[in-house]
Amino acid sequence: MKKSCEDIEQMLVDYADGQLSQSDSNKVAEHLATCEQCRRMHNALQKSLELAGVIWADSLSETENIHIPAAKSRNIRWSRYTAIAKIG
């Protein structure tokens, strides 16, 4: 890996997140246009985040269904917790 590639790799996540200054962002974009290796790294960063998104979305499909009783109609379990909180 060339020295410039190491520098660019350090900036790739910030680049993908839009956190770099305009001049740094241009520098990374220019480098990516000519460097296959860094381009692959950039794509890998995007892809791994997309895959994480799939896993998170799947997990959310389960947690979205968690039933939270309304404050005024708590079930027994919630009433118990509320009572504990009031004592504490």
Next chain:
Amino acid sequence: MEHAASEALPESNLLDVFSAELWRLKRIIAGIGLNASDGEDVLQDVSIRVLKQQRRDSRTALLNREDSIKWLIKVTVNRCLMEHRRRRTFRRHAGEILKRRLQNKTASQPTDEKAILAEELEIVRKSLQKLDDSLLAPMVLRYFCGLNSKEVGEILALSPSTVRSRLREARMTLVKGLSERGIEP
């Protein structure tokens, strides 16, 4: 965060903020990889903290809406990370995730593509499972809950530059997992 910065709340409204922000707290729970049962325990514990905090606030200064949301996120993240340390999170395997995902799609995917996707998903799932707390929390808040680095830093008591460096490390860890298995984009 999409809320007025300094909107003061009546003291009784912390519970209302909790109810209004449940969608976000459930995203945190999902992002940390807890299942519904553990997630329910987390939310019950957070609700207790809400009730206690509400009583405390009635005697001292009130939290404004933005501070209330940050406080709720912080309490939820900490409670989720306790479960993350204690139990195995992201328990659903890639094959199962894929099966559920494909059930919702009309077009069928070629078998070899499915196999590659399943392998990639499994690698990322295991990487997330092994990710250190200090990396997982910023990752979830930034990329799954849509907060910016400054907001993540305020919630986790980190500087924005520390948040950025942890995000870099977390992202590189996920990439490393894929490249170690010879998977390239």
